[in-house]
Amino acid sequence: MDTAVKLIVGLGNPGPKYEHSRHNAGANFVAEVARKYNASLQIQDKFFGATARIAVDGLDTRLLIPNTFMNLSGKAVGAIAGFYDIAPGAILVAHDELDLNPGISRLKLGGGHGGHNGLKDIIKALANSRDFARLRIGIGHPGHAGDVVDYVLRRAPQAEQALIQNGIDAALEVLPLAVNGRWNEAMKQLHSA
Numbered sequence: 001m002d003t004a005v006k007l008i009v010g011l012g013n014p015g016p017k018y019e020h021s022r023h024n025a026g027a028n029f030v031a032e033v034a035r036k037y038n039a040s041l042q043i044q045d046k047f048f049g050a051t052a053r054i055a056v057d058g059l060d061t062r063l064l065i066p067n068t069f070m071n072l073s074g075k076a077v078g079a080i081a082g083f084y085d086i087a088p089g090a091i092l093v094a095h096d097e098l099d100l101n102p103g104i105s106r107l108k109l110g111g112g113h114g115g116h117n118g119l120k121d122i123i124k125a126l127a128n129s130r131d132f133a134r135l136r137i138g139i140g141h142p143g144h145a146g147d148v149v150d151y152v153l154r155r156a157p158q159a160e161q162a163l164i165q166n167g168i169d170a171a172l173e174v175l176p177l178a179v180n181g182r183w184n185e186a187m188k189q190l191h192s193a
Helices: 022-036 070-083 117-125 145-153 158-179 183-191
Strands: 007-010 042-044 049-056 059-066 091-097 105-109 133-138
Touching (some): 022 059, 022 091, 022 133, 022 158, 049 070, 059 070, 070 091, 105 183, 158 183
Parallel strands (some): 007 059, 091 133
Antiparallel strands (some): 049 059
16 A cells, blocks of 8 residues: 555544544544644534645645534545545544553554444445555553443543653654655654654
């Protein structure tokens, strides 16, 4: 897969209550991308979220943070991908990952949803395609399945938040490689960080 990325989506839940929760790690990543490229995310109702347009190494790339709740993320992704005719293989979705410790971020090409409701809805919205890339931002696991919902919806303690930010920063470093479709190089650099 050497497809250039045309759309970067950051998953989270809308509103101040969830703003800095673990579940919003993907949305926080896209907000950082916008900041790095001096872009201002603007609410666009037709795309059910905040969007911006940036150039990464001269490549036209769109950013999206859905303003739907996590389990309805596909509504926004489907709307913008359909409007701009962006194939699933040209989409990178950034999301929180329970199976990775805070501070670790990993790129993955395609795959299932792993129980992540945001990914599940995006797969459905993209005509059941799983071909989009993912940026998995580690948030750690609370230890018991019954604690997961409360855990992801809460803000991490400061030390943990700093680790999650480190994972986001490491992913920002390799973003130009990923956007250029140089996945092997991006993964090698990120996964050895």
